[in-house]
Amino acid sequence: MTREIAFTKGHGTENDFVLVPDLDGARELTPETVAALADRRVGIGGDGVIRIVPAASAIEAEVRDQARSARWFMDYRNADGSFAEMCGNGTRVFAAYLRREGLETADEFAIATRAGVKTVRVEGEEFAVDLGPWRLTDPMAAERDGFDALVHVDDGDPFSALSVDLGNPHTVLALPETVDLAAIDLTRAPVVRPTPARGTNVELVRPLGPDHIAMRVHERGVGETRSCGTGAAAAAIATSFWAGQHLATPTWTVDVPGGRLRVRLLPGQHVELAGPAALVADGTVTLP
Numbered sequence: 001m002t003r004e005i006a007f008t009k010g011h012g013t014e015n016d017f018v019l020v021p022d023l024d025g026a027r028e029l030t031p032e033t034v035a036a037l038a039d040r041r042v043g044i045g046g047d048g049v050i051r052i053v054p055a056a057s058a059i060e061a062e063v064r065d066q067a068r069s070a071r072w073f074m075d076y077r078n079a080d081g082s083f084a085e086m087c088g089n090g091t092r093v094f095a096a097y098l099r100r101e102g103l104e105t106a107d108e109f110a111i112a113t114r115a116g117v118k119t120v121r122v123e124g125e126e127f128a129v130d131l132g133p134w135r136l137t138d139p140m141a142a143e144r145d146g147f148d149a150l151v152h153v154d155d156g157d158p159f160s161a162l163s164v165d166l167g168n169p170h171t172v173l174a175l176p177e178t179v180d181l182a183a184i185d186l187t188r189a190p191v192v193r194p195t196p197a198r199g200t201n202v203e204l205v206r207p208l209g210p211d212h213i214a215m216r217v218h219e220r221g222v223g224e225t226r227s228c229g230t231g232a233a234a235a236a237i238a239t240s241f242w243a244g245q246h247l248a249t250p251t252w253t254v255d256v257p258g259g260r261l262r263v264r265l266l267p268g269q270h271v272e273l274a275g276p277a278a279l280v281a282d283g284t285v286t287l288p
């Protein structure tokens, strides 16, 4: 049996997604279907798959509760078929789709995610998203040592790292100046100790100047990607924490292999992510 699935392909700073509109909330997306859609050889190809579904039709009760403030739920899956709580770049691409299709017409609107309601603002050609509250995963260790984890990358000595929760888990490490960010081998997943219960996304950061960092990322459920929005926010939070500025509200520029993102640390421990979103193709795919 074959199945036809209508899709739109989009990306945010080259973090790419297969969008699957499910406007009456009737489609089941199994992990196998997600992995086939995301496969770059037999499917459309993407770092993730995003089902666009009315919040009121979500299976998860906590998402249905968000239907009071958000019409649409971003049902985000990683390329390997696993669920993720949040995707920062995905929220902008999701917003671009809702606007293009006339499903949202205001310049500011809310979207439902597994990590709660997020507010999106149109900023000219780009989108800014309040990713909501963040927290240090182990604040006591962070305050005491500045770090709470060790990360082995590329068979080398371990680096100290800081875990940041943005609804989804992140582990951020700052590379010493002697290590070339571009030369690190991220074809294998970095090994994080202690092992995070839910797995983690790992961000490698190189400071470039005041409020300016470069980042590479190995994403949970995907592998190395060319950008990660929640990862950029975690990287800015960790870097400002190490610089002792986490109570200030600076704007950070985060350069990723796929482009440039802006991160604003907001009062109340909120963080905003801004950047581009592109919809590049529409079609129908037939999957076995």
Ligand SMILES: N[C@@H](CCC[C@H](N)C(=O)O)C(=O)O
Binding pocket: 015, 048, 078, 083, 084, 085, 086, 087, 088, 089, 090, 168, 169, 201, 219, 220, 221, 222, 225, 227, 228, 229, 230, 231
């Ligand atoms: N690329 C995303 C994050 C996607 C989810 C991540 N792989 C996870 O499992 O948490 C972003 O832009 O934030």
